[in-house]
Amino acid sequence: MRAEIQVKLLENLLDEITKRYDSFIKEQNEKIEDTLEKATKDPLTHLYNREFLSEYAEKVLKENRRKGESIALIFLDLDNFKPVNDNYGHEEGDKVLKNVAEMLKNSFRDQDIVVRYGGDEFIVFAQLNRVQVYELNEVLKSLQNRIEDNFQKYGISISYGISIYPLEANNLEVLIYIADKKMYEQKKRKKLDEN
Template sequence: MRYTGRIFSSIAIFLVHLVYIIYYFFRDGKVEPFDLYTYPLLIVYGYLMGKQYDKMKFYSEKDELTGLYNRRFVIKTFEKIASLTERANSKLFLMVIDCDNFKQINDKYGHHKGDLVLIKIAETLTKSTRKSDIVARWGGDEFLIIGHYKDEEGLQTLLKRLDNDLEKLSNQISLDVKVSIGSAIFPDQSQDLEELIKTADRHMYECKEQRKVL
């Protein structure tokens, strides 16, 4: 959670009260002790008000369970990211990651264990990607990654790393966790977020079917 609201509110109240004290000092030639004593309290009040703003801002962009970006944030920022990518004559990749057996985990072990699986998947995705990549919980047991696309070799390397790291997750939490991953490229396959997700979804379900055959 960022500290923008807390910093801004505290500084704003500090400056406003400082101007107030200076004004009355020049007008009356003195400063009332009460005005000085309340200074720290006002700054604390500003900090707490700013904290509420930061909390609201955080939950408007982040998923409460996993701490990843949420669907609202992705939809809101994709157009801006896409525009910058086009100007740079570059490309983006979009990945959809789905937990294949999430319903079985919930049914067999309960929702608490299911939540733990989602949290651990989120942590694994964050560790396995770059800081510049957007990692989001799209909904339920589905996750999204958006990042700069360099070439197909780099994308396949990332896919393999994610696949391996998510496979190791089963051993870490002593639970069989299976995932499928699909990808799409902007702007080659589409310039529209919804269409890119549909393409990545299709590839992801193809991955699921291949797993069943194997």
């Protein structure tokens, strides 16, 4: 009888240790996930940040050199965003940025990387086949129209530029430079059309 009690006590003790261990492991995993989230994501929009883009792009570009697939880097910048912060406050500006981030995520595929590059600038890094390169402008025009419709109150639009790997560049810095330059050219054309 005494041995049965000791076995039962040991079983209860083992059960308690297992529960505590499971709880500890769960807590550690949550801390790791939280740390990873903070290291790779923008805290406001929950899009990837530029540090993540640099690391991810380096790996993908290296891989794609072997495969020979195209990658589009899309640089997007909100037009007329500064007056939102100036006239309505930063809280309202933050709401706009969060909504734009959600629209961007919904406009692209799950495997495409959407990044808040800084302020009101965004980058989309998308692996494409030849057909999708041509469809990309349609996706971006549709996104531009939705942003203009949703933020008509503020007069916000979006300008964008696209660079294609390996056609135009073979590293991230040059892809960003080319797409950024094209985006500013689009922004200039839009201002000329307004006048």
